[in-house]
Amino acid sequence: MIQVLVASHAIVGALFLGALVGRWIVLGLAERATSLIAIRALTQAAVPFERTVIVSSLLVLVLGIMTAIAQGRPFLGPLQGAPVDWLFTSFVLYLTIVPLVPFVFVPRGRLLDAALEEAIARDVITPELIAAFRDPMVRAAHVYELAVVTIVFALMVGKPF
Numbered sequence: 001m002i003q004v005l006v007a008s009h010a011i012v013g014a015l016f017l018g019a020l021v022g023r024w025i026v027l028g029l030a031e032r033a034t035s036l037i038a039i040r041a042l043t044q045a046a047v048p049f050e051r052t053v054i055v056s057s058l059l060v061l062v063l064g065i066m067t068a069i070a071q072g073r074p075f076l077g078p079l080q081g082a083p084v085d086w087l088f089t090s091f092v093l094y095l096t097i098v099p100l101v102p103f104v105f106v107p108r109g110r111l112l113d114a115a116l117e118e119a120i121a122r123d124v125i126t127p128e129l130i131a132a133f134r135d136p137m138v139r140a141a142h143v144y145e146l147a148v149v150t151i152v153f154a155l156m157v158g159k160p161f
């Protein structure tokens with residue numbers, strides 16, 4: 001039973017990382033596309049990656065906590081009288097990306113959707129659309145998110161301390 005939990009959690013974790021990279025590639029292509037038809041097709045292609053990111057980010061956390069509890073591992077580290085180890089560090093690091101969703105991804109995503117709708121209605125690539133794609137806040141949040149998930153993945157597999 002515990003092995004099934006660990007395997008499910010690890011598979012969902014790999015899916016999460018894969019979907020983040022996939023979304024990164026497709027949205028990067030959309031940003032560099034020179035026609036509205038291509039931008040539209042590529043932003044639509046990003047939707048399944050986005051959905052996978054949303055579902056797997058939640059599921060990996062739930063399965064991770066379930067696995068830790070099933071194995072009797074103190075994932076709350078010092079709060080459970082245990083030392084700071086790879087699991088507690090991963091848990092804390094992971095929690096730091098959660099606020100990005102309500103504070104960056106949801107509001108900025110709405111701006112991008114609105115800019116795309118307006119560009120389609122006017123049948124022209126507008127400066128607002130270009131600005132929304134190049135939003136430095138979203139870019140920084142995506143870099144941070146991918147870095148954290150990659151580090152957590154490495155900590156999970158390597159368990160270095």
Ligand code: HEM
Binds near residue numbers: 012017073
């Ligand atoms: C980005 C998020 C995460 C990813 C990609 C991820 C990935 C993985 C992977 C690939 C493994 C298998 C490692 C191995 O034994 O070779 C694993 C194991 C594990 N993960 Fe995660 N994980 C994530 C987040 C979490 C969180 C937030 C927790 C708990 C709070 C957690 C708890 C665990 C536990 C307890 C194991 C079992 C370790 C063992 O059996 O030795 N994970 N994880």
